[in-house]
Amino acid sequence: MEKVTLLIMLFDLLLGLGLLWLAWQLLESRNLFKAVVLFVAFGLLMALAWVRLDAPDVALAEAAIGAGLTGALLMAALAKLPSRDKSEPLADEKGHWLLRLALLLVAAGLGYVVHSLPESAPGLSAEIANNLASSGVNNPVTAVLLNFRGYDTLLELMVLMLALLGVWSLGIERSTREEPVGPVLTTLVQFLTPLLILVAAYLLWAGADAPGGAFQAGAVLAAAMVLLLLAGWPLQGLLTGVALRLMLVAGPATFVALAGLTLLDAQLLAYPPQHAGKLILLLEVAATLSIAVTLAALFLGYRPRTNKEPG
Amino acid sequence: MSASDYLSVALLITGAVFFLAGTVGLLRFPDLYTRLHALTKADNVGLGLMIAGLALQAESWAVVGKLLLIWGLVLLAGAGVAHLIASGALKQGVRPWKK
Structure with missing residues (x-):
């Protein structure tokens, strides 16, 4: 069994890295069409990640709405843009360092919050299981x-x-x-x-x-x-x-x-x-x-x- | 391992080879039309072999049916979308590659 768990760990690692890489690529992309395609790919990998986290409900919603319909909406919006807008830079470069600083602060704050979470939170699953019969x-x-x-x-x-x-x-x-x-x-x-x-x-x-x-x-x-x-x-x-x-x-x-x-x-x-x-x-x-x-x-x-x- | 396990492994590996070849073709082929060709080969045959390999391991006929349904849907979508992309590109004047 050891070999299998190692393989699964490797798969999870690749999945996580792939998600981060896709997110980076789609945010950096100056080509809107490419960004939309990458967003759909991101949504599909995200659905797979939800499956790995044992949340098939969220995975279904992510695949159908996050990747499928949002992708179609973005494509439809892209088709309505006049063609000159598609090649123009998305944001003005001057504000970029400020934005990055703010994002770094947010990331640091999120990291701190995740780090300070209690080891085992009781959660509400026991409560829900107890009341499921009346739902x-x-x-x-x-x-x-x-x-x-x-x-x-x-x-x-x-x-x-x-x-x-x-x-x-x-x-x-x-x-x-x-x-x-x-x-x-x-x-x-x-x-x-x-x-x-x-x-x-x-x-x-x-x-x-x-x-x-x-x-x-x-x-x-x-x-x-x-x-x-x-x-x-x-x-x-x-x-x-x-x-x-x-x-x-x-x-x-x-x-x-x-x-x-x-x-x-x-x-x-x-x-x-x-x-x-x-x-x-x-x-x-x-x-x-x-x-x-x-x-x-x-x-x-x-x-x-x-x-x-x-x- | 039983005979069906060996057959499963062989089918899965052959399927993976098709996917690898399709990916290499997608990256290396010279134009859109040849890349589509490589991509649909991987999707159709590679996935078909994988489905066959997995179907041998299935617990019930219902699972086999679901696997075959997935393959059928991918075949339908792959062939249809490849045609749409290729005809769209032709209409926009993307010329097929010539040596």
Whole structure:
């Protein structure tokens, strides 16, 4: 067994060094396209690091959102930049030494904090394990995210919606040049879309007992929508106006309604244990829809016009 | 070690050789099109051999199915994306390498 553990240690070491090297390269890169590609590679290695840390839930979210969708968002933003901006230096060189000094101070402070952590922190895992039975689900991560600390997830959904509002307030629909989509991309999307929908449904359902849940399922569903948009399906024409807004607010609204009801009854987001499982499933379904549509709308980058508005 | 273990090792090593060759090709080949060629060889055949090697060690048929599904998805994505990159480059006027 000794040899195997040595190999695993070597792998972990390479993984850690690879992450640091990629982070350095992507921050130093003057070429934005290269930086985005390196960022996606960083996200994939990061997902692997989370797997090594025994956190498959975070690994799934990192791979789907951190590497996949954020990468697509960055690429979409890059495509919207006028081409001269891409070759210009990113920051003015004069402020650089000050920035580096500040970063060094932050790094030193973080190092001190990590160093002064107690050797063995008790943590909350025992508490969570004791109360898991009343949470309505069997996966402790889902129990924390949607029951014990549900308001964190509620606020996360709000942040996502605020981000979209920000994009919509900036974005004007541009006349996109329609390029013909080849048969290869069309076939690829036809194969992948049903599969992605199936995977999203599985992740949503599995979230109660195993790694998965609304954010992962929503990201996978959003990936299907991004693919459809890239392949020239007029999703932005099909889903507009009230229908789009209803899907965007479904998650946050269900959450807020439930928060209000539980607040009247007992305490904020404290579900009665006998209904907790059903309530969490309801929340997850609504949140998955909203997350998927919000992420796809962020990728689109502008508010789709309704039929009544002049084109 | 049983016979299937030896076969697994042989398949995994052959797969690793394909990945190594693909990586060398990606770094050393002269233009985008030949590099894509090297890269997709590694992804398709190298991963296929690795999947075959791992499938021999799988505990159940369900795991074998999942492994094959991963290979199928990588094949689909690799072939599709390589085509998209190559046709995009051709449209932008990137000329294939000539000796």
